[in-house]
Amino acid sequence: MTSDWHGAWTGALDELELDVAHIESMLADEHRYAETPPASLWKPPTELGALPLELKPRADEILTRQLKAAEEIARRLTANRRQTAVTARIETGEAIKRPVYVDRAM
Template sequence: MAEPWTDAWSHALDAFEMDVAEAEALIAAGHLIDSAPASTALAWQAPTNLGPLPGSLRDRAARILERQLDMAARLADAARSTRQQMRVVDDLRKQAPVTPVYIDTIG
């Protein structure tokens, strides 16, 4: 007989899996900012009243968690890379404009 909370956990894991798949697709396509509104992430709430994780779903939950942790690391790397690129752009803006050394009087 299935544990009473198995269906609730299955639905919660389905939602987690879809969220991870969406994040994976976005980062693979390189569309993190334009395609992922912050309101979606801010609206997320942890599921409640799920009860203990059924043993039959433990492996699936572990695989989803592994994918989530991988995505978190990839997003952190992308954020770090973006900050580095922004610093380079800011440095380029701060450089004095190049003054011509010669004046073309013929052309």
């Protein structure tokens, strides 16, 4: 039972680590990210019980990597919003109808 429990947790952490490694590699290569279909959401396994104590350092490292990747995604989203706002303000060169003269005598 103990080896099955440990093995189940090891498998769950393997799957979670692959997910974060995939995100990290997409962040490193923006062109690949644009061509990669969205991944399915990771779902925590059920009925595993408590995490084995010897796997806690690995789980903590995966969590740290996930948080770092999420922070980088948030930073890039903010940069994209700023770039979109600046781009929206750039004139396209098309004729813009603006008043040239305003008669204030009236």
